[in-house]
Amino acid sequence: MSILSVENLTVRRGDRLTLNQASFSVSAGEFVGLIGPNGAGKSTLMRAALGLIPAEGESSLARLSPAARARAAAWLPQTREIAWPVSVAHLVSLAQNENQDAPEVIAALTRMDLMAYAERPATGLSGGEQARVLIARALAQDTPLLLADEPIAGLDPAHQIGAMDTFATLVSEGRGVIASLHDLGLAARHCTRLIVMSEGRIVADGPPRDVLTEALLAEVFAIRCLLSDTPEGLVVQPLAQISKP
Structure with missing residues (x-):
């Protein structure tokens, strides 16, 4: 069942396209890692x-009312103040x-290893x-879909690793997660699917082992x-910066 569908999504800033005709859908039970270099358009998407x-x-999602959108998706922005x-x-x-006694709150605090911090001032x-507290707040919203920007x-x-395991658990429970990530190793081992962005475009979309090739990297x-296949999944270890082909 699709819980997010976007088609030809485009964002312009002046004469510049920061997002160029992005199309994809996300189903329940998918953990989508959104990867790409800085400025590729991940947050914009x-x-x-x-x-x-x-x-x-x-x-x-965008065509829903704000109240309906809040029931459909939780949003964890990159800014964490x-x-x-x-x-x-x-x-x-x-x-x-x-x-504070809601089961969703208790579950979120537990999942993010925060029960011992429950009564402490968050600013301290x-x-x-x-x-981790802000991830827990997003989890406590208990929505079918979680979108997280560099969580x-x-x-x-x-x-x-604990946060990625938590997201994978949500997916195993039938929810969906989209997370922008810079750690390719964690993305490869935990995500069921990777969407790769470059210069505002989606350039690859599929299972991590299919997407993460030497040529694409x-x-x-x-x-x-x-790139190494191990009993614990695909291991991706960056070795050197190179000139683009």
Whole structure:
């Protein structure tokens, strides 16, 4: 079942196309990693799909009312500033009308390893801990689809893996996740599908092993990588920067 469909989604900034006719759909049970170099259009694509910025083309989410959209998708933006000195539990409970005892809130705190922090002021936490709190708030919204812009940036390795495992668990429960990622190794091992962007266009879309080829990594990312199939999945280790073909 499709939970997001976009067709020919295009965003213009002056004379420049920052998103150029992007088309794809996401079904329940998919973990889509959105990858590409800085400035490729990943954030623009997600924001346009949510109707947060003006765009040409069609998005099944953008045409919903704000209330219906909030029930259909949770959004975790790249900017992670917590301005209020409220408790962690209170902040996460904003996703459930400030009901700190809601099962969705408890589940989100547990999933992000935050129960021990529940009564602490969120503004007193480290940057990585605050990032986990904001992921928990998005999880507590309990929507069919989660869109997250660089959700693991700033997390230590253990919590990066933990967050990716959490997203994979959501997918196993029948939900969908779209996350922009820069760690190609984590994307390869955890995502069921990768969408690669370059210069505002989608240039590849498919299973990680099909998408992450030496040729694509050289052309899009200008890197040489070691690609290795292991019992724990595909390992991608960047080795060197190269000139684009």
